[in-house]
Amino acid sequence: MLSRKGLIPEDYVLTRLAEDVLQPKFKAKPGKARFVDKNGTCNVAHTNIREQGRFLQDVFTTLVDLKWLHTLIIFTMSFLCSWLLFGMIWWLVAFAHGDLDQRGDDFVPCVTDIHSFSSAFLFSIEVQVTIGFGARMITEECVSAIIILIMQNIVGLIINAIMLGCIFMKTAQANRRAETLIFSKHAVISVRNNKLCFMIRIGDLRKSMIISATVRMQVVKRTTTEEGEVVPLDQIDIHMDNPVGTNGIFLVSPLIICHVIDKDSPLYKLSASDLQHEDIEVIVVLEGVVETTGITTQARTSYVSDEILWGQRFVPTVSAEDGMYAVDYSKFGNTVKVPTPCCSAKKLDEAGGIAQFKLCEGVTLRTSMRKRRASRRSRMES
Template identity: 40%
Template sequence: MFETLNKRIQDCLAERRSRRTRLVTKDGRCNIEYGNIKYSKHFAFLADFWTTFVEIRWRFVLFFFIASFTLSWFIFGLLWYWIARSNGDLTWQNPASDHTPCVDNVVGLTTAFLYSLETQTTIGYGGRALTPLCPGAVALLIIQSLLGAIINCFMCGVILSKISLPKKRAKTISFSEMAVICPKNGTLCLLIRVANLRKTLMIGSQIYGKLLRTTNTPDGETIIMDQVNIDFNVDAGKDNLFFVCPLTLYHIIDKSSPFFEMAVDTLHKQEFELVVFLDGTAESTSSACQVRTSFIPQEIMWGYNFLPIISRSKEGKYRVDFSNFSKVVPVATAHCAYCFHNIKGHHHLFREGHDNQAFEVIDIGDASNVTKM
């Protein structure tokens, strides 16, 4: 009993370790760190300060937004205080009754700060006003007005750019949690389902994949992240997809496919990561974006197929049932790709170890009204 328990614990830890070490997470973030970067290279981020500000986290954007305005108000407040002090306008300097100040009602540091804030934000309450007797005060007013306009434009541009980032559009593109391997159109294929949750289209959409794995060359060199191209297709082609409804992508497992040497009992023992990319242009904003996700061997189900989710009502209206988006059903599938292509009729219905516990068949319409797309 203890050996069985220990084996289960080891398998659980191995599975958690494989999931944690994936390069691309399910939501498309890249799990990679950069080390030993030369200190001089950090100045490149300052040279490209616009991209740096757009890419930093929201908490830092809000911090810089508050700090830039508050600091500029305080610095110019000190300058206004210095001008008032140079002209003898402050209360503790006991100005004469007929003394004409540079700025009316600026008699201390607090009033100088308030005048700086009112000047830069163009509030103008009317209690404090500049007089034409101090040329330096006039020049400072011009400088602060110009600098305030620059800060306003820059910070508003950063916030608008972050709000409209194309990667936000990628949040409404959803991939299935699992990939499946089953026969399709007379060939053995790896299938993935993808859906656009918005009614606006992704123009010029293209689907492709990369298989990441560690390989050893004949010269004894170990390549940690060897990339192999994986071609995906849909029934209507692979370029310029009409992405108006969920699509089922498929990769043909033939002799040129890296999955050809795998079998149902060896698939989950492999060490690789399948990264799937979808590139397109958002119809509403004309901004290009990329959606990506990844699948590890434990997320590929051999001998299963996706449930249909598109139907047509009697009124002729198409309906997409997303409750079946990631649900699968077992189908007769060959034990391996070699058996499928070389041994006719070598199929089996594989169930053990891959049963989907959340599987539930949902009736989405009359059988006569189901439309395959």
């Protein structure tokens, strides 16, 4: 993250931007393994892979996926090994032709000024990196030397293309752009437009836009089929009711992504108490094309049960100032409590919807108030 690289202070780390300092910090249940970490990395270990040779069939992707230290070691060793290999070949050519022996002025060597392996190694470097100091050069005396010169130039071009392309791809990887795509640390469940909704907030810290940005959500939980088969990581897609009506979003300011908990939702039967005991994880994937580079990028995060706040909603972050809109990222993850039924969306629908719930709640409230007033009067009379 940016804080690890020293670009911004620790107090303004991206995870802090999505967190209200006044809110309690929730921790995942002990022993609960996340499928996707908060920073977007997939928490999956691949073990017992017997066909390791498949990685060598796609050498370029394997090199790009390696760590920077391993990539730089391979980058350096590929050039050193090629220089040493062709340096040995040039020394053998000079040795076979007799260039290492002292001859008269009328003797024409294959390569001038090669007297030892060190000079042959220096000539190999000059040929491959096209330095050409001028002291050593090839002559027309040996056809084999001309062929070796052509071969070394071709090999050098191949190494340059692969290794420089690998370095470029590692520096321009799409996940670097995802560092400035942020998610709220907590998800919330509250009433919106008379419907119980699951909501998160996403934002982009850069001014350069993400083109064709889309958001997808999945619920990952342990399920059992009707035949008794246990699926440890069952991925269930959930539909979203985004501000623009589709999965595509216009991410110029922080947006609240909303999922209406209806009968087709995997959260339909969960109540506030059930959520604390249910072992579920909601994965959010934001994907789009980087405007400046045209590379597709993807940012991911997840929310476990303890990170879903029931009966709260996000506070506004956008305000109009001097003819333009200003975004206050200090409020990005702030939430406030709002009246929300604690029952599941299923029971809410069976009770007649949120309107009927509010009516019943009002009746219950008036009855309780009357009882309290009657008890106070009886106490005062006694």
